[in-house]
Amino acid sequence: MMPFHCPIESNEHLLGWISRVHLLGGNLKFKHTARNLGISDNPLKSCNHNEAFRDGLNLLPNLNDAFENHTVFALWSLSLQTEKVLEWKQCNSKLVPSGSEPNKFAFHSSWKYCPECICEDINQHGHSIWHAKHQLPSISHCYKHLTPLLTDRVNLRDLRTASLPQLYDVLTPEFNNERLMIEWSHFILTIFDRLNTNPALGEVLRERASSYLGISKQFTQKDKPTVVNIQEKMDKEVPLELLKYLFLFYSQEFKRPPSVLWSTLGYSVYEKVKHPVYWLIILFWLKDKISLEI
Numbered sequence: 315m316m317p318f319h320c321p322i323e324s325n326e327h328l329l330g331w332i333s334r335v336h337l338l339g340g341n342l343k344f345k346h347t348a349r350n351l352g353i354s355d356n357p358l359k360s361c362n363h364n365e366a367f368r369d370g371l372n373l374l375p376n377l378n379d380a381f382e383n384h385t386v387f388a389l390w391s392l393s394l395q396t397e398k399v400l401e402w403k404q405c406n407s408k409l410v411p412s413g414s415e416p417n418k419f420a421f422h423s424s425w426k427y428c429p430e431c432i433c434e435d436i437n438q439h440g441h442s443i444w445h446a447k448h449q450l451p452s453i454s455h456c457y458k459h460l461t462p463l464l465t466d467r468v469n470l471r472d473l474r475t476a477s478l479p480q481l482y483d484v485l486t487p488e489f490n491n492e493r494l495m496i497e498w499s500h501f502i503l504t505i506f507d508r509l510n511t512n513p514a515l516g517e518v519l520r521e522r523a524s525s526y527l528g529i530s531k532q533f534t535q536k537d538k539p540t541v542v543n544i545q546e547k548m549d550k551e552v553p554l555e556l557l558k559y560l561f562l563f564y565s566q567e568f569k570r571p572p573s574v575l576w577s578t579l580g581y582s583v584y585e586k587v588k589h590p591v592y593w594l595i596i597l598f599w600l601k602d603k604i605s606l607e608i
């Protein structure tokens with residue numbers, strides 16, 4: 315009955331809503347709430363498509379609406395085949411690989427909030443919510459207010475043991491080049507909105523990027539010098555601050571040189587799901603060179 319008495323708000327993240335249902339239900343442990351709701355008690359992480367994500371989606375009456383308005387799943391249209399995306403949106407019967415590489419990412423995927431949204435949400439609903447669009451991977455600024463998003467990397471990793479955003483008071487992060495980070499956030503949102511309307515755009519953008527760079531999807535080791543050359547060009551043209559914000563390997567000079575293009579454009583060779591952030595940075599680099607519309 316709890317989901318009925320505590321409906322999901324517009325813009326609220328699916329797992330943020332489940333956490334709110336748990337808090338209102340009064341159970342001390344999340345596993346008891348999960349059992350009552352008939353869902354897995356796996357971690358409630360913002361970009362993790364685990365059993366809790368899959369079961370949670372099935373609690374909402376309209377699967378398509380749940381995916382589009384209460385998750386950031388559309389961004390994975392950059393990583394997955396279109397028919398797979400559509401299959402998950404229509405049936406939600408399997409787990410969706412997220413392709414997360416926490417040992418390579420410099421950004422964190424803990425839950426984020428905007429202080430201005432908290433005030434607006436309390437005025438509107440009487441409480442704050444975890445906004446879906448604040449949880450887009452690597453986004454740094456609010457989609458409504460352009461203010462820096464706040465997070466607590468320790469306490470906000472998993473919403474099973476967290477509270478509503480209004481209960482947190484975290485220091486504002488400082489960026490050397492805030493304009494760049496606002497531009498990056500705006501870019502992610504634009505691509506996300508387009509993919510939400512048209513998941514087939516993901517495959518189109520992958521094709522356009524590969525073909526503009528002249529890198530065949532069937533490349534082999536003998537193509538490596540060519541790809542390395544193009545990678546050097548990309549590393550010169552994309553601001554280093556952004557690359558370091560996204561990937562640890564741009565800060566670790568003792569490691570092998572970065573290979574974003576090699577590991578991403580060759581994804582179909584190895585049949586791996588490459589995290590959308592890899593595709594986003596390639597598209598951000600090429601944004602003035604190829605069309606990003608359908």
Ligand SMILES: [Zn+2]
Binds near residue numbers: 428429431432458
């Ligand atoms: Zn905001």
